[in-house]
Amino acid sequence: MTYETLELTRDGAALRVVLNRPGVLNALSEELLGDLRSVLEGEAADESVRAVLITGAGRGFCAGADLGSTEVGAGIGEILEERYNPVVRALATLGKPVVAGVNGVAAGAGLSLALACDLRLVSSAASFTVGFTGIGLVMDASCSYFLPRLVGRGRALELAYSGRRVGAEEAVALGLGEVLLPAEGFAEAAWEYVRKLAAGPTLSFALVKEQVNASAVNDLEGQLALEAALQQRAAESRDVREGIAAFSEKRRPAFEGR
Numbered sequence: 264m265t266y267e268t269l270e271l272t273r274d275g276a277a278l279r280v281v282l283n284r285p286g287v288l289n290a291l292s293e294e295l296l297g298d299l300r301s302v303l304e305g306e307a308a309d310e311s312v313r314a315v316l317i318t319g320a321g322r323g324f325c326a327g328a329d330l331g332s333t334e335v336g337a338g339i340g341e342i343l344e345e346r347y348n349p350v351v352r353a354l355a356t357l358g359k360p361v362v363a364g365v366n367g368v369a370a371g372a373g374l375s376l377a378l379a380c381d382l383r384l385v386s387s388a389a390s391f392t393v394g395f396t397g398i399g400l401v402m403d404a405s406c407s408y409f410l411p412r413l414v415g416r417g418r419a420l421e422l423a424y425s426g427r428r429v430g431a432e433e434a435v436a437l438g439l440g441e442v443l444l445p446a447e448g449f450a451e452a453a454w455e456y457v458r459k460l461a462a463g464p465t466l467s468f469a470l471v472k473e474q475v476n477a478s479a480v481n482d483l484e485g486q487l488a489l490e491a492a493l494q495q496r497a498a499e500s501r502d503v504r505e506g507i508a509a510f511s512e513k514r515r516p517a518f519e520g521r
């Protein structure tokens with residue numbers, strides 16, 4: 264399927280989704296959010312796709328809600344439930360690695376999208392701002408969930424109160440992003456990173472993601488029980504047999520993702 268607001272590229276088992284409204288730093292229109300939901304629930308969910316990269320066209324990653332087309336006021340709660348939250352749920356629960364390639368500024372709900380991905384590759388040209396408070400709103404689209412978990416309570420509040428724009432190096436030091444890459448060649452390096460993930464043991468990755476998601480709410484007993492159950496499933500996979508055979512034969516494993 265083709266989309267007006269997104270550009271999709273497939274290379275083997277890797278899928279790249281480019282937010283494609285560069286004139287407004289890829290701000291989130293109703294159409295873009297609908298398209299993104301459709302891709303996450305459709306193309307990206309297909310089992311032939313084993314890793315997903317989400318990045319932005321032009322000099323921005325995503326500047327949050329499109330303030331040109333959105334009327335912020337009564338009804339915003341419904342808009343969040345209908346347009347934003349399904350996208351966040353899909354990102355956070357898709358059973359494969361979902362990587363944000365933060366090529367430029369990530370603001371407001373654009374920051375939320377980046378934080379809801381499994382990990383963030385950060386271009387040295389990127390920057391991050393909580394944004395919401397700059398226009399008198401509160402964090403939404405999962406920012407209030409992921410931000411304190413990634414950077415800690417005090418830092419989350421400092422970033423939200425100040426609304427300051429954090430550069431790439433500080434962002435990675437704070438935990439807003441995980442891998443810092445040079446701006447020059449960023450698009451290709453990010454794509455290469457995700458293509459490698461797509462050749463990995465996808466079922467194992469999916470189960471690890473489930474473990475990490477559950478660890479946000481489980482106590483130790485709950486997590487130990489989950490580990491035992493999920494390890495049982497992983498141990499019965501074809502990829503485990505291949506991983507162990509490759510280790511014994513001193514070669515690189517050829518994982519199938521199941």
Ligand code: T3D
Binds near residue numbers: 370373392
């Ligand atoms: O109903 C709902 O959907 C509610 C949901 C709300 C969730 C939210 O996300 S609230 C937060 C919304 N986002 C913001 O408040 C951020 C607004 N943008 C900025 O603060 C700045 O643009 C940035 C810090 C992101 C980047 O600054 P800079 O100096 O690098 O770029 P710029 O010159 O400000 O922006 C470039 C263009 O993009 C400019 O257009 P122009 O003048 O060249 O024609 C600017 O108007 C446009 N743009 C930037 N952000 C948005 C936008 N257009 C629409 N919506 C935007 N969010």
